[in-house]
Each structure stands twice: as C-alpha cells, then as structure tokens.
Amino acid sequence: MTDQADQSRRNFLYVAAGGLGAVAAGATIVPFIGSMLPAADTLAASKTEFDVSTVEAGQLVTIQWQGKPVFVVHRTPELLKQVDGHDDKLKDANSEAIAEVQQAWMDTPETRKYRAIKPEYLIVVASCTHLGCIPLFKPSAGRKDWGDSVPEDWAGGWHCPCHGSYYDLSARVINGSPAPHNLHVMPYEYKTDTQVVIG
Amino acid sequence: MLDKIMKTQLFAWIDKRTGAEAIIKSQLTEYPAPKNLNYMWNFGSLALLVLVLQILTGIFLVMYYKPSAEATFGGFTVAFDSVERIMRDVNFGWLIRYMHAVGASMFFVVVYMHIGRGMYYGSFKAPRELLWIIGVVILLIMQGAAFFGYLLPWGQMSFWGATVITNLFGAIPVLGEYIGQVLVGGFAVGDPTLNRFFSLHYLFPLLLAAIVGGHVHALHVVHSNNPDGIDLHKPEEMIPFHPYYTIKDAFGVAFFLLFYCYIVFFNPQMGGYFIEVDNYVPANNLQTPAHIAPVWYLTPWYTILRSFESKLLGVAAMGASLGILFVLPFLCRSAVRSARFRPVYQIMVIMFFIDVIVLGYCGHSAPTATLKVVGQIATAYYFLFFLALPILPKFEKTKPVPEGI
Numbered sequence: 001m002t003d004q005a006d007q008s009r010r011n012f013l014y015v016a017a018g019g020l021g022a023v024a025a026g027a028t029i030v031p032f033i034g035s036m037l038p039a040a041d042t043l044a045a046s047k048t049e050f051d052v053s054t055v056e057a058g059q060l061v062t063i064q065w066q067g068k069p070v071f072v073v074h075r076t077p078e079l080l081k082q083v084d085g086h087d088d089k090l091k092d093a094n095s096e097a098i099a100e101v102q103q104a105w106m107d108t109p110e111t112r113k114y115r116a117i118k119p120e121y122l123i124v125v126a127s128c129t130h131l132g133c134i135p136l137f138k139p140s141a142g143r144k145d146w147g148d149s150v151p152e153d154w155a156g157g158w159h160c161p162c163h164g165s166y167y168d169l170s171a172r173v174i175n176g177s178p179a180p181h182n183l184h185v186m187p188y189e190y191k192t193d194t195q196v197v198i199g
Numbered sequence: 200m201l202d203k204i205m206k207t208q209l210f211a212w213i214d215k216r217t218g219a220e221a222i223i224k225s226q227l228t229e230y231p232a233p234k235n236l237n238y239m240w241n242f243g244s245l246a247l248l249v250l251v252l253q254i255l256t257g258i259f260l261v262m263y264y265k266p267s268a269e270a271t272f273g274g275f276t277v278a279f280d281s282v283e284r285i286m287r288d289v290n291f292g293w294l295i296r297y298m299h300a301v302g303a304s305m306f307f308v309v310v311y312m313h314i315g316r317g318m319y320y321g322s323f324k325a326p327r328e329l330l331w332i333i334g335v336v337i338l339l340i341m342q343g344a345a346f347f348g349y350l351l352p353w354g355q356m357s358f359w360g361a362t363v364i365t366n367l368f369g370a371i372p373v374l375g376e377y378i379g380q381v382l383v384g385g386f387a388v389g390d391p392t393l394n395r396f397f398s399l400h401y402l403f404p405l406l407l408a409a410i411v412g413g414h415v416h417a418l419h420v421v422h423s424n425n426p427d428g429i430d431l432h433k434p435e436e437m438i439p440f441h442p443y444y445t446i447k448d449a450f451g452v453a454f455f456l457l458f459y460c461y462i463v464f465f466n467p468q469m470g471g472y473f474i475e476v477d478n479y480v481p482a483n484n485l486q487t488p489a490h491i492a493p494v495w496y497l498t499p500w501y502t503i504l505r506s507f508e509s510k511l512l513g514v515a516a517m518g519a520s521l522g523i524l525f526v527l528p529f530l531c532r533s534a535v536r537s538a539r540f541r542p543v544y545q546i547m548v549i550m551f552f553i554d555v556i557v558l559g560y561c562g563h564s565a566p567t568a569t570l571k572v573v574g575q576i577a578t579a580y581y582f583l584f585f586l587a588l589p590i591l592p593k594f595e596k597t598k599p600v601p602e603g604i
Contacts, residue, residue, distance in 0.1 A: 033381060036381045036382075036384060036395065037377075037380055037381060037384075038380055038384055038385045038386065038391070039384070039391065042384070042385045042386075042391065062485045062486075064484070064485065066386050066387075067385060067386055067387040067389050067484065068386055068387045069484060069485050127366075127387075130366070130510055131362070131363040131364075131366040131367060131510075132362040132363060132365075132366035132387075133359065133362065133363065133487040133491065134485070134486065134487040161487060161488075161489050161490060161491070162359075162363060162487065162491045163505055163566065164566050176508060177508070178505075178507070178508055178509070178510055178513065179510070180509070180510050180511075
C-alpha cells in the first residue's frame with residue numbers, strides 16, 4: 001500500500017495541517033493578551049482641570065492625571081534664573097531626544113529651556129523616567145538645605161530617592177543620572193489666564 | 200510500617216489498578232541514595248515543605264482577602280483593609296498571614312541554601328544539567344510569585360516596588376511600553392494591576408507545583424550527587440531512600456520548624472526584613488517613600504540593576520545575572536565536581552556566596568557613593584565568577600578524587 005502512496009503529497013498535507021493548527025493556536029493568544037491591555041474606560045481620554053493661581057510662589061503641588069502624578073511648580077524669577085548656565089551638564093538640554101519630552105509649542109530656545117507655556121508655571125509628569133518613582137523637590141541651590149544628597153554644584157531641581165537621578169528646575173535630567181530622559185511634558189493648554197486643562 | 204501496609208489486601212487491590220507497589224519500590228524503598236549525604240542535602244525536602252505550607256496558608260488567606268484598590272470610608276483601600284481585618288478580626292488570621300509572609304522569606308532561605316549546595320558540590324554538572332536548569336526555572340517562578348504577592352497588601356512598598364519593577368520593562372526597546380501596559384493594565388500601577396497580580400499570584404504556585412514534579416522526576420532519573428561529587432556504582436555505597444533519608448529529612452523538618460515557628464510567633468516582621476515597615480502605610484500614588492528597597496531575597500539583583508548608570512544596561516545586567524545561571528553547567532568545564540577536590544574553585548565559590556550577601560546588603564541600604572562602588576565591585580565579581588569557570592581547569596590543579604565512599 002505504502003508503495004502506491006505519494007509521500008511528498010502526504011508530507012505536504014501533514015505540514016499544511018500542522019502549520020494551520022499552529023497558526024490557529026497562536027491566534028487564540030490575541031484576545032488573551034489583548035484583554036490585559038488597558039480597558040476602554042481606563043483609556044477614555046480623561047482630562048484634569050487645575051487652577052495654577054492656587055500654587056504659591058516657589059511652591060510645588062502634585063496633582064493626578066490619568067492615575068499618574070503631575071508636578072505643578074510656581075517658579076519665581078530667582079528659580080527661573082537657576083535654570084541657566086549648566087546646559088553642558090544636561091543629557092538633553094533642548095528636550096529633543098524623544099517625543100514625550102517635547103510639545104509643539106516648544107518652538108523657541110526660551111520655551112525649550114523653560115519647558116512651559118508660561119515660564120513661571122512648570123507642569124510635567126512627576127514620574128522619574130528611570131523607574132517611575134516621584135522625585136523629591138529640592139529647589140534651593142547648593143548643599144545648604146539638602147546635605148550631601150545632592151552634588152556640590154547643585155543648581156536646584158529634583159532628586160529621585162530610588163536610584164539617585166537628578167533633574168534641574170526645568171525637569172531636565174542631569175548627566176550621571178540613571179534616568180535616560182527629561183521628565184515628560186504632557187499636552188496641556190490654558191483655558192483662561194490661570195485655568196489649565198491637562199490632557 | 201510501610202511494608203506492613205503493602206502486604207494488606209486493600210493495597211493489593213490498589214496495586215493491581217495503579218501499579219503502586221512498583222512506584223513505591225522504585226521511588227522510595229529501593230531508590231538508591233548515596234550513603235554519605237550530609238545535612239546540606241536536607242534543603243530540597245524543606246523547600247517542598249515550605250511550598251506546601253505557602254499553598255495551604257494562601258488558600259485560607261484568599262477566603263478573606265479582597266483584591267481591590269477602591270477607597271473605603273476609613274480613607275484606606277479595600278485590599279489594605281482586608282489584610283488588616285485578617286490580622287485583627289479573622290480567627291487565627293494573624294497566624295495564617297504571618298505563616299504566609301514568613302514562609303515566603305523562609306522559602307528563599309531554604310532554596311538559596313539548596314542552590315548554594317548544588318554550586319559547592321558541583322551538582323549542576325553532567326549528567327544533572329537539566330535538573331539544574333529546571334531548578335533555575337523554579338527560582339524565577341518563585342521570584343515572580345513573591346513579587347506578585349508583595350503587591351497584594353497594597354501598602355507603600357507594595358505600590359512603589361511594583362511601580363519600579365514594571366517600569367524596568369520600559370527599558371526594552373520598541374516593545375517595552377506595551378509590555379509595561381500589559382503588566383499594569385493602565386498607565387500607572389492601579390486597581391487593574393492589583394487584580395491581575397492576584398490572579399498571577401494564584402497561578403504561579405500551581406506552576407511551581409507542576410515544575411517541582413519535573414525537578415523531582417529529573418532527579419530520580421540521574422540520582423543524587425554526593426559531597427565527594429563522584430559517580431557511585433557499588434551497591435554498598437548506596438542506601439535506600441526510605442527509611443534512611445525519609446527519617447533524616449523528617450529530622451531536618453523538625454529543626455526547620457523550630458526556627459520557622461520562632462519567627463512566626465516571636466518576630467514575624469524580622470526587624471523589617473521579612474515585612475517592611477513602610478508596607479503598613481497604605482499605598483499613596485502621590486508620594487514615594489524616602490527609601491525604596493525590595494524584600495531581602497531580591498536585593499542582590501536590585502544592586503546589580505543599580506550598579507549601571509544606563510537604564511537599559513542595568514536591566515540587561517540584572518536579566519543576565521539570572522540568565523547566566525541557566526548556562527552554568529556548560530560554563531564549568533572541570534572534570535571534577537565537588538569543591539572538596541578543587542582548591543581554586545572552592546575559594547571562588549565561597550567568595551561568590553559572600554559576594555551575593557554583599558550585593559544583598561548594598562541593595563537593602565539607601566544608595567550612597569561608597570555603597571555604589573562596593574555594589575559595582577560585587578557586581579563585577581558576580582559575573583567574573585561565571586566567566587572564569589571555562590578557563591579555570593587550565594590552571595587549577597585538582598586534588599585526587601577518591602575511588603569510592
């Protein structure tokens with residue numbers, strides 16, 4: 001009997017049937033993995049409104065947007081000056097490395113430096129780009145208030161307690177930090193002079 | 200006792216339908232074990248005991264635990280409150296939870312001793328490579344199960360530990376972001392994360408139970424190594440597993456339970472090592488604790504992660520430090536198994552054990568400049584140890600190996 005069978009045809013049928021079965025089995029993974037992606041209500045574009053005038057000069061407020069923490073800092077003219085003069089120590093002074101650290105309105109050297117629509121109000125995602133901890137706000141320059149938790153030439157900014165990343169007062173990451181990028185800037189706009197819509 | 204049972208009519212009835220007698224003989228009463236096994240060979244059976252304890256206590260905890268991050272009137276969350284309810288209101292809830300939490304740490308104590316034994320006496324070498332590799336799979340699943348379980352109380356360390364570890368996957372090029380979202384079920388750790396971690400925390404021990412079955416099966420094919428690391432052929436070098444090693448294992452169990460019960464009853468948090476103090480603070484997604492550290496059994500790998508300035512390199516090194524265990528049997532080229540007859544390897548492997556403890560200490564402490572350097576040196580030694588193994592036989596003069604025992 002076997003002599004009469006066309007073995008190459010048979011092999012083709014084995015491979016075709018087995019292959020189709022494998023593809024079908026593989027395809028059933030799609031709904032299972034898909035079910036683990038964020039659900040529709042989680043994805044639903046949630047927006048957060050916030051009145052920046054409630055933030056006192058020099059103060060930092062942490063608010064929530066899509067379950068993520070967001071920093072709103074009221075930078076005084078002194079704090080804004082502390083952003084200058086250390087571009088050489090930054091990994092990405094102009095926030096150009098990835099899409100998440102920039103926005104369309106960052107079109108001048110000024111806005112790229114201050115990373116805010118209104119320089120006095122910095123609004124950034126508060127998750128360290130290393131592993132997601134919330135960095136500690138250490139605004140004053142030097143070691144006077146912070147001891148040796150900050151470098152000697154500290155210009156003021158954030159220090160992540162988890163793995164020691166440093167950011168300056170425009171939330172730009174400083175060389176030597178494990179964090180790869182500046183803190184992310186999410187889309188936001190001013191609805192009125194002080195009312196911000198985040199998202 | 201067992202031989203009396205095996206002579207009963209009931210046993211004969213069962214044997215005819217299951218082949219029980221042949222299994223018991225080949226796996227227990229006539230299963231040959233080397234007669235010179237020392238107490239380091241007790242940790243395998245202890246690991247099995249702890250696995251059973253963990254599954255048992257876990258099943259009872261689930262009768263009261265609620266995996267929900269929804270806020271309660273008290274200002275906490277459903278999950279956090281349900282754990283506190285187990286501690287305060289559920290009959291014996293405190294005992295069962297402490298058994299489970301202490302059991303997690305003791306599981307790693309026992310398994311790390313078991314792994315150390317295998318490394319010292321060369322138990323991973325041919326023909327036991329696959330036995331070792333299955334063991335490494337068990338270690339990884341254990342670490343996963345422990346990580347998922349640690350989120351469930353929904354305390355500060357639960358929350359931020361999960362945030363840090365799920366963010367690790369973001370370092371993977373291209374797919375990283377999606378893997379992170381699949382793990383977390385959103386854009387940050389939250390209620391969906393708690394639910395899926397609970398599901399996986401229930402799944403992983405069941406996987407463990409199955410793979411432990413494979414581990415024991417593989418062992419019973421190639422048989423136990425021994426402190427001299429030599430192949431045994433003569434019948435007078437062997438003794439049957441039952442009753443000789445069942446009774447020795449039982450003695451080990453009694454000794455282990457002494458320690459375990461002391462910790463459960465008198466020092467269940469072990470000074471913040473077994474249950475971290477910060478985890479009694481309810482999870483707050485707007486505030487990171489001043490100092491985040493994983494539980495002690497994950498700290499060596501955490502130090503390796505922290506030793507690199509680049510996120511991708513750190514994640515890759517941490518993965519490699521676990522992955523390299525898989526290829527250990529193929530890296531080690533010496534014809535001699537046991538460190539007893541390998542003077543250089545003996546020093547290297549003892550230094551390796553100390554090195555892992557140093558890594559663990561660094562990972563548990565707050566990052567300082569000094570500790571960072573210490574951690575980097577320890578990380579370097581961790582990898583050097585493995586990478587030196589292939590060339591070691593070229594200059595190591597091994598001692599003569601005994602003919603038999």
